Amino acid sequence: MSHGPRSGLAAVSSALLAMSRHLEVRDVLKTIVASARELLDAQYAALGVPDDHGGFAQFVVDGVSDEQWKAIGPLPRQHGILAAMLHDARPERLADVRKDPRFEGWPSAHPDLADFLGLPIRDGDEVIGALFLANKNCPKPEGGCGFTEEDEELLGILAQHAAIALTNARLYERSRELTIAEERSRLAHELHDAVSQKLFSLRLTAQAAAALVDRDPARAKGELQQVAQLAAEAADELRAAVVELRPAALDEDGLVATLRTQIQVLDRAHSARVTFAGHGVKALPAAQEEAVLRVAQEALHNALRHSGGQHVDVTLGRRGPGAVLRVTDDGTGFDPRTVRRAGRHLGLVSMRDRASGVGGRLTVESAPGKGTTIEMEVPGG
Secondary structure, X not given: OXXXXXXXHHHHHHHHHHHHOOOOHHHHHHHHHHHHHHHHOEEEEEEEEEOOOOOEEEEEEEXXXXXXXXXXXXXXXXXXXXXXXXXXXXXXXXXXXXXXXXXXXXXXXXXOOOOEEEEEEEEOOEEEEXXXXXXXXXXXXXXXXXXXXXXXXXXXHHHHHHHXXXXXXXXXXXXXXXXXXXXXXXXXXXXXXXXXXXXXXXXXXXXXXXXHOOOOHHHHHHHHHHHHHHHHHHHHHHHHHHHHOOOHHHHHHOHHHHHHHHHHHHHHHOOOEEEEEEEOOOOOOHHHHHHHHHHHHHXXXXXXXXXXXXXXXXXXXXXXOEEEEEXXXXXXXXXXXXXXXXXXXXXXXXXXXXXXXXXXXXXXXXXXXXXXXXXXXXXXX
C-alpha cells in the first residue's frame, strides 16, 4: 500500500477491533465489508455467504447506494469469478475482471468494475464466504491491476479474522435461538398444565350448575359463583404466563437493540426492504417497552404479509420523557373505516389495546394506494 507498512498495520488493527464489537451476523458482515474497502482504498466491496442452492444466503455491499442496489435486482448466483473463489478457494487478483474468460456479465444497473481482488473466507476446510473489492482508488499501471501483492496479503489477514468473527457471530445467534426456544418450551408446558387444570375444573363445575339449575337453583347459584372464581383464576394464570413471556432480549439488550435485530432478520427473510432507525430513546418502563415491541411486531407482520409494499420503514424516536414508534409501508393501503365496518381489524384492536394498556395512544393513517403508517406513542416513566 502506498501509505507504508506502519499505517497498513494500524488500519488492520482498527478493522479487527471494529469486527470484534459486533455479535449479530449481519452487523459483522457489514463491518467486514466496510473495513476491507477502507483498508484497501477501493471504490466497491462485497461479501457473499453461499447457500446450498447455487445462490447466496446473505450478500452485503459497500460503496453502492440503496437506490443503486435496488436497481441492480436479485442477488447474484454462484457463477463466474464468485464461483471460482467459492469452489477453488484461492485468491483472485485481476487487472480487468471484464476481460477474464470466466466473466459472465452483470445487470445493466450494476456499476462498472475493472481491477479486482477477491479472497475466500475459510473456516478450516469449509469456504463460508467470498470477500472481494474492485476499482482501487489509485493510478493503474498500463495493463496492470491497481491492487498489489501487499493488498492481497492485508486482505488475507482480514479474511482470516473475518472467518473467526463470522463463526463467533453465528454461534452467538444460534445459542440465543436455542435459549429462547428452551425457555418458550418450558413456559408452554407450565401454561398448558396450569390453565388446563383450571379449565377442566371450570367445565365440570359449569356442567354441575347446568344439572342443578332446575331442581336446586340455590346450589346452582353456588356452582355458578365457583365458575366465576375459576374463570378469574384462569385469567390470572394467563396474565402471569404472558408476563413471563416478555422477550429475553428486551431485558438483555433493551428495546432499540432488540428491534434492530428483529428487523434485520425480517429484512433478510422478505423481498421487501425493511429498515430501522432509533433516535435518542431512553430506557422506558418494562411494560411500555414490551408493548412497543409487540405493536411493532404486529405492524410489521401486517405490512409484510398484507400490504404488498416494497419498503417498510420503522423508526423509534424520543418524544419528551417517552417515545414514539412509527411503522410505514408503501403498500396498497386501505380505508380504516371500511376495515372496521367489515370486521377486519388487521390486528388494530389488539395494538390499540396494548397502547392504551400502558397509557399510550395509537393512530393509523392509510388510504387506498397510499400505504399505511401506524404510530404509537408511550409516555415514558
